[in-house]
Amino acid sequence: AQTVTQSQPEMSVQEAETVTLSCTYDTSESDYYLFWYKQPPSRQMILVIRQEAYKQQNATENRFSVNFQKAAKSFSLKISDSQLGDAAMYFCAYRRIGGSQGNLIFGKGTKLSVKP
Amino acid sequence: DAGVIQSPRHEVTEMGQEVTLRCKPISGHNSLFWYRQTMMRGLELLIYFNNNVPIDDSGMPEDRFSAKMPNASFSTLKIQPSEPRDSAVYFCASSLVYLSPGINEQFFGPGTRLTVL
Numbered sequence: 001a002q003t004v005t006q007s008q009p010e011m012s013v014q015e016a017e018t019v020t021l022s023c024t025y026d027t028s029e030s031d032y033y034l035f036w037y038k039q040p041p042s043r044q045m046i047l048v049i050r051q052e053a054y055k056q057q058n059a060t061e062n063r064f065s066v067n068f069q070k071a072a073k074s075f076s077l078k079i080s081d082s083q084l085g086d087a088a089m090y091f092c093a094y095r096r097i098g099g100s101q102g103n104l105i106f107g108k109g110t111k112l113s114v115k116p
Numbered sequence: 117d118a119g120v121i122q123s124p125r126h127e128v129t130e131m132g133q134e135v136t137l138r139c140k141p142i143s144g145h146n147s148l149f150w151y152r153q154t155m156m157r158g159l160e161l162l163i164y165f166n167n168n169v170p171i172d173d174s175g176m177p178e179d180r181f182s183a184k185m186p187n188a189s190f191s192t193l194k195i196q197p198s199e200p201r202d203s204a205v206y207f208c209a210s211s212l213v214y215l216s217p218g219i220n221e222q223f224f225g226p227g228t229r230l231t232v233l
Contacts (some may be wrong), residue, residue: 005185043205091159103172104149104222106159 002027004094006107013082014115020067021077021110023092029053033095034068034075035104040088048090051075079112087114120225122208128231134196137228140189141210150183150193151207157227159207163190166213198232205229 001027013019025034036048051059053066058066063083067076079086092107124160127156129135141148150162165172169182176183180199186189209222 043227045207045209045227047221047223050221101159103164104151104159105161107160111212 002029002094002096002105004092004105004107006090006092006110009108010111010113012113012115013079013086015084016080017082019082019112021079021090021092021112022027023075023077023107025073025075025092025094027073027094027096029096031097033097034066035074035093035095036064036066036077036087037091037093037106038086038088039091039109040085045091049077059068061092082114084116087112120208120210120223122206122225122228124228124233125226126231129198131199131233132197133232134194135202135230135232137193137200137206137208137230139191139193139208139225141191141208142223143189145212145223146187146188147211147213147220148191149189149209149210149211150226151201153205154203155225162193162206170176176208179200195230198230203232208213 005024007022033051034051038046038048044078049061049064051066058068063080065078089109089111091109094105122171123138123223145169148165149221152162164171165182165185199218205227207227208225211220211222213220
């Protein structure tokens, strides 16, 4: 069974600085998708960034980028120029391709605080 | 589009009562997911529908839980009888899944916070 591990329950960053959130996963599949979701206090789950495992190039969305290391099964999220609005829970998620395509498997989350 | 709509946003009930959570997916989406979020277990999939048909219900904890999708625009998650350990936030998400594999992003509703006393 696939698992997703986020080893940092809490992280803190100074406004305008850069922070990296860690995520590792375990799978025997060769193709799959990886995601980072943001959950602010409003509880809304917001997709931040996504990565197809068959693409070697790391995904980037404005201030958010990932470091995808397929061999190491690592998928970290880097937030540059951190803003107060980035404070939230961040969840790493895995989804296989094919079969029961829908099943997102989430890590336990990392709570990010941003200090002014 | 209004996004995924869930109701109620908050539900407080007493142990033993029946609880029904409702979800309206994004128009045109063909897949719907129910997730549960707790501090202990995090976010976990309960059940997944594709074209209104349940595909994977292995996450449904026990017979007290049931889910239906009578049409493409409505789904319910029912707990009968409810227990205090069912207290959690329940999310509904929808997606457009094509026959060929694709990123198929899931869009989440705002969640229903359920408290069972």
